Amino acid sequence: MLSFDPVNFICMIINILILYFLAKKFLFGRVDEIIKKRQEEIDTIYSTADRITKEAQDSRREYQMQLAEFEKERSEKMDEAIKEAEARKTAIVERSNAEAEEILTEARSEASRIRSMAEIDRDKQVEELVFDVASRLAGQAITEEANSELYDKFLSQATGAGSGKE
Amino acid sequence: MDLAEELKAELEIPTAFTIPIGKGIAINQTVVITWCIIAFLFVLFLILTRGFVIKNPGRRQALVEAFVVWMENVIGNNMNEKGKKYVPFLCSILLFLGVSNTIGIFGIAPPTKDLRTTVALALMSIVLVQIAGIREKKVSGWLKSFAHPIGIMLPMNILELFIKPLSLCMRLFGNIFAAFVIMELVKMVVPVVLPAALCLYFDLFDGLLQAYVFVFLTSLYINEAVE
Numbered sequence: 001m002l003s004f005d006p007v008n009f010i011c012m013i014i015n016i017l018i019l020y021f022l023a024k025k026f027l028f029g030r031v032d033e034i035i036k037k038r039q040e041e042i043d044t045i046y047s048t049a050d051r052i053t054k055e056a057q058d059s060r061r062e063y064q065m066q067l068a069e070f071e072k073e074r075s076e077k078m079d080e081a082i083k084e085a086e087a088r089k090t091a092i093v094e095r096s097n098a099e100a101e102e103i104l105t106e107a108r109s110e111a112s113r114i115r116s117m118a119e120i121d122r123d124k125q126v127e128e129l130v131f132d133v134a135s136r137l138a139g140q141a142i143t144e145e146a147n148s149e150l151y152d153k154f155l156s157q158a159t160g161a162g163s164g165k166e
Numbered sequence: 167m168d169l170a171e172e173l174k175a176e177l178e179i180p181t182a183f184t185i186p187i188g189k190g191i192a193i194n195q196t197v198v199i200t201w202c203i204i205a206f207l208f209v210l211f212l213i214l215t216r217g218f219v220i221k222n223p224g225r226r227q228a229l230v231e232a233f234v235v236w237m238e239n240v241i242g243n244n245m246n247e248k249g250k251k252y253v254p255f256l257c258s259i260l261l262f263l264g265v266s267n268t269i270g271i272f273g274i275a276p277p278t279k280d281l282r283t284t285v286a287l288a289l290m291s292i293v294l295v296q297i298a299g300i301r302e303k304k305v306s307g308w309l310k311s312f313a314h315p316i317g318i319m320l321p322m323n324i325l326e327l328f329i330k331p332l333s334l335c336m337r338l339f340g341n342i343f344a345a346f347v348i349m350e351l352v353k354m355v356v357p358v359v360l361p362a363a364l365c366l367y368f369d370l371f372d373g374l375l376q377a378y379v380f381v382f383l384t385s386l387y388i389n390e391a392v393e
Binding site: 008017019022034 | 193203207212215221227257258261290
């Protein structure tokens with residue numbers, strides 16, 4: 001019962017060592033290995049997810065920067081176009097004003113010329129009339145009635161000439 | 167046969183077979199039962215860990231993983247980081263003791279009833295403790311630890327080197343041996359009903375408790391040695 005023989009004692013030690021190696025290889029080793037691999041896979045998944053999230057955030061930031069740049073560029077081009085349009089409008093208006101002024105000046109000078117020509121024409125007619133009347137007076141005896149008649153005629157001619165000119 | 171003789175006969179460790187070398191090497195029943203336990207555990211390991219997968223583990227795999235992690239935590243939580251590398255050995259001892267101490271339920275004599283088993287276990291545990299101390303502190307540090315905390319403690323610390331394994335092996339042997347004796351006495355006096363009820367305490371509860379106590383104390387000694 002309480003005897004102690006070395007052979008069986010050594011056998012027990014060997015048995016326990018064998019059990020330890022079997023348990024380590026076929027139970028703890030396998031379970032720990034599978035848990036370790038799973039942990040590695042989870043870590044990989046997490047790191048991949050982190051990387052993708054970071055990439056997405058970078059892309060988003062880049063996109064927003066590009067968008068802001070485009071917006072700025074669009075705004076600049078719009079301002080430039082507005083300025084150019086304003087300048088062109090001002091130029092057109094100025095040119096139109098200048099042309100209108102020129103036309104007006106020309107029209108005024110033409111009207112002035114026509115008026116002066118009409119005045120010359122009228123003076124010439126009056127001159128001719130006077131000359132005609134004078135030549136008639138010189139050709140016949142002057143009576144009171146004849147004078148009156150001549151005056152009337154002269155006046156009616158003069159009036160007729162004036163109204164025709166106008 | 168009177169009660170004392172009957173009990174003595176039950177406590178005898180019979181020789182299972184003799185290896186015909188020289189005068190003949192007698193292999194006793196305890197060693198054979200231990201082989202059977204090892205074979206049983208080995209087959210169980212193979213069956214339980216067959217077809218393990220990383221993704222979507224089945225119920226069997228989940229249970230095995232949970233059990234192993236729980237066992238490693240139960241022992242590993244008592245230990246510091248340096249001592250954690252000895253957890254698989256302690257878990258193996260726990261498994262062996264758990265099966266050995268409870269095998270009495272099936273009417274098989276527990277190997278831990280034999281002093282050779284408990285002495286072997288205690289000796290291995292204490293050798294492991296000293297190896298852990300030497301690996302961590304080197305030989306000089308390990309030798310110096312005998313004079314810790316002061317030089318006057320040297321004889322006590324050297325005595326402790328023998329007291330620790332002795333207490334480990336005697337506690338385990340005493341408990342299992344006593345449980346076996348009590349159960350045999352009860353079976354002789356009241357052969358039915360009462361042994362079944364007491365078996366739950368002595369074979370299951372006390373057996374598992376002693377297995378845990380043995381491993382727990384060894385883990386404490388290892389922890390102390392590597393600190």
